[in-house]
Amino acid sequence: MTHKLTRRGFAKASLASGLGAGLASPALAEGGTELKMLMCWPKNFPGLGTSAERFAERVSVASEGKLRIKVYGAGEIVAPFEVLDAVASGAGDMSHDTNYYWYGKDPAFVYFATVPFGLTADEHFTWLKFGGGQELWDRLGAQHGVKPLAVLNTGAQMGGWFKDEIKSAADLQGLRLRYPGLGGQMLAKLGATPTNIPGGELFTALQSGTIDGLEWIAPWNDLAFGFHRAAKHYYYPGFHEMGHSITTNINADVWAGLSDMERSILQTAADAEYATSLAEYNARNLAALDTLVKDHGVQLHRWPDDIVAEMQRIAPEVTEASAANSPMATEVHASWEARSARSNAAGVTLANMPMRNSSKRAKPCRPRWFLGKSPCPFTARQQRLWPNSSLSSVMPLYFAMPRMRRSTHCCKTERSIWVCSAWLPASHGTYIQPFEDQLEKLAVIYTPYCIWGIPADAPTAIQSVADLAKPEIAAQFRKRIQGINPGAGISRFSRAMITEYGLAAQGFHFENGTLQDCTGAYLDAENENELAIVPLWHPQWLHTETKLRALADPKALLGGQDDATLVIRKDATGKLSPAALAMLRGIHLGNDIVSHLDRDICIGHLTPQDAAKQWIAKNRTLCNSWMEAPDGAA
Template sequence: MTTITRRHLAGAAIGAAAAVSAPAVALAQAKRWRMVTSWPKRLPGPGMSAERVAERIAAMSGGRLQITVHAAGEVVPAFEVLDAVGGGVVEMGHTAAFYWQGKQPAAAFYTTVPFGLTPAEHVAWVEAGGGQALWDELYAPFGVKPFMGGNTGVCMGGWFRKPVVGIADLRGLKIRSLGLGGEVYRRLGATPQTTAPGEILTSLQSGVLDGAEFVGPGTDIALGLYRVAPHYYGPGFNKPNGTGECLVSLAAWSGLDADLKAIVAHACAAEATFALSEMERLNAEALAALVERHKVKLETFPDEIVAAARAQSAEILAELAGRNPMARKVHDSYTGFRDRVAGWSRVSIRAVLEARGS
C-alpha cells in the first residue's frame, strides 16, 4: 500500500469518526429545560398537551433542546407556575392564563371569557387580530413569553351533586370555578373555589364542594367527577373556549438561537391546533360514555340562569376594563374582535349547525 493510499484511508477514517461523533457531541451540549405544569401527570387534554409540546421541541431540534415535564406539585404547586417560570426556577410552564387574573386582570381573556369567543374565533384573535402582541406586552413584567399551547375546546357548565332548577339553587353553593366564569357564579349567589384539578374529586366526595366546572367530557371523565356529581350541565357559558398556555422564561428565551426560538413557537402552535382536533374527538366519545355507560344526567341550565349570567358577565367585563390601562387595551381588542366576527359566525357555523339539524 502506497503512502498516499494510507493517507487517504486515514483521512477517511477520521472523517467517518467525526461524522459519527457529531450527534453525540451535539446531544452532550444540548440545552436541558424543565417544564412545570398545572395538571396531573398526563391528564387527557392539557396534561398531554404539555407532554407533546416537549416531544415536538426535542424532535424538531434534533435533541438540541430537551425538556422534562413535571406534573403539578412535583416542583411547584399548580397555581405557582407563572412565578416559577418568571422567577427562573424553571425555564418553561404549561398552564392556563386565567389562573393569573389576580395578578393581572386581563390575563383571563387569554383562556376564555363568559359568553366570549369560541375556539376558532379565539385563535383568530390571537394570531390574526392583534391578541398575541398584547399578550406579550401583558406578560413582559412577569418575565415570561406566552404562547398558545393547547385547547380543550368548548367547555361545559359544570358538575353538580344536585339538580339546578333555578337561580335559588345556586345561592350558597360551593362550586369549583375559576376565571371570570367563577365571578359570574359568585354574583349569582354561589361561592366559587380555586381547587386544583387533582383535588376536585376528593373535594366533591368530602362535601367541600357541591359542584365543579373543569373542562369538557374528554378531560372531565378522567377525573371521575361523574361518580359523585351526576348532574352535568350546559351550555358552558362560563368557558366557551379553553386555550392552554405555554410560558417561556424571557431569560431562557433570550439565550436561544433564532432557529430554536422558531422551533419552540412552531411546537406550541402545532399543539394548539392538534389539541383542539383531538379534544373534539375525545369530547364526543367521552360524552357518549358518560351518558350511556355511567348514566350521567346531561342537563341544560334554565333560561333564567343563562340570562342572569349574561347580564352579570357584561358588568364584569366593563369593570375589568376599568382596572388599569393594560386591561382596557386587552378588553377593547377582545370585545372589538368579538363584535366584528359575530356577524360572520351567525351566517357561517351557526347557520350550518342549524341547517344540519344535529
C-alpha cells in the first residue's frame, strides 16, 4: 500500500518501500494510495473474484483514484489458507476471504461467515450493523492484527455434489467430503470424513476420487467450476450455509494509517458491494441452475428426511460445543443467539402478514435456498413466486424457512399414529413442513407461549424483563436462572434475554438442566421466601402449584403465542367416520385444563392415557358436546 506524504506513518511506509519488506505499510505510488488485496479464490472468478474487482472499482471511483486496490488471486502471492497471516504480517494490505477458514485460530471466526441453520444474509447484516456484531468482530480481528469488513454475501447455498445418490444417512458413512466449518463437523457425526480444500483445487479432487463429494457455493459458481462434469447428484437445501458472508480483513496498521475519509470510503463501498453481490447471486443462481438441469443432466435431489432430522438435532450441539472452545467464541455466540432469537420472532410475525392482495401470501422475510418442485420441506405461504422464470416450470424457487432444530415425524410415517398436536406456527412449524402438504389441520386445542415468570406477589414495580437490569430490583432476586435442556426454545430465548437486556451486568446467569431442576429451583426459592425467575411456558403444571406473574418482554425475544393444533394425515381421514372427524374438530381444552393434565402426569405420576381417562370421567358433559356431529355427519 502507498501512503500520501502528509499522512501519519509516512516514515514507516517509506521504510517498507525502501527495504521491500513485508511490513504493514504501503509502497509509495505517485498520486495516492494503493492497497494490495490477497484473495482465497482465483482472480476474476464469477461472483467471488468479480465482486472483489467491483469493490476495488467502487473505492477508486469514490476516492477519485486516490485510493486504489490491486487484486491478487489465490496463489499469486500466498496460498489461500495463508491469506490472513499474510495480511496480518504486512505481506498484503487486505484480504478477500471467508472467516470460517480461520476457525482453527479461534472458533469465534465462524460466526462472521456462516453457521448451520443460522442467519440469512439480511439478518447477518442486521446483526453486524445494529446488533453488536461488528463491535465483537472488531475485537476478534484486533487480536489477529486486522480490521474486518463484510464485503459480499452469497445468499443461501446448496447442499453439495455427490458422485453417488445419497438415499439415507447410512450412505454418508465413510465418505470423504469437502465440507468446511461447523457443517463439516455435523456430517462427521453421521460418519462422513470432512476435509477442507481450496476452491481452485476442488474439481480435480472430485474428478480424481480424492473426495467423494463436496459443497462449494451455489449454481452460478458451481457451474463455473464444472462440478457437473465430475458428479451428477446435486443436493439441496444447504442447511449449513443459510447466507455466507465474505470478508475483507484489512491490516490493522494500514487501517489506522488511513484518513477518516479513506476509511469511510472503504466501509461504504463494502456495504454497497454486500447488497449488490447478494442481488447478483440471487439472479444468476436461478439461470445457472436452469442450465445445470436442462443442459447438463444434473439430477436435483432434496436431502433425505432422516439426514435433515439428524442435522436439526446435531446443529445446536455442535454450535454450542464449538462456542465453548474460546472465551471470544462464547461471547460472540451469546450475541449471535440473541440476534437469532429476535429474527425468529420477527420471522413468525412477518411470514403471516397478508399482502395487499388478500389472495396472495406475504413474501418470505427470510430467503433461504433453492428448492425443487418435488415435495417441499417448507410451507407454501413462504414461497417467493417467479411466474415469468423458466425455472417455475422446471425446478427450484426460493423459499423461506424458520430455523429448524429437532423434528418429530409422527404424522409422516405409516405408523398407526394418525393424529398429533403441533405448536404452530413458530415452535413446531418447521418440523412438519417437510410433509405439510400431507396434513390437515383439525382444531386448536390450546394456545401455548413462553414466559419468564416471577411470584405473583412480587413488588408491583417489577413488570418487565427490562426492570431486572435496575440494580435496586436485581438485588432482590436470586441471580441463577435455572432452565432446561440447551436445545429447547425457552433455553435459547433465555440466553438471548440475558444478553439483550444486559442482565449479566447485574449478576444474572442462565444454567441448563432438567425440567425437575428448573421447577425445583423455583419452588425452593419460593419456600425460602426469595424472589426467583423461572423460564417456563404455558400450559405447564407449575401454574397449578403456584401463582406466577409473566414479565413483559418488550424486545419480543420470547416469541409470540402459538396455536397447539391438532393435525391429521390426509390419507388417514378416510379411515375415520365423519362423526369422528367432527368430534376431533370440536376439541378445545385451553391452557388451564392442559396444565392440570400435565400436573396429573408429572406430579401425580399417571400415564398420559390414565390422566386423560380420569379427566374425561370428570368432564363428560364437555366431552359429549365434542361428539355432537354437525348436520350430515353420521
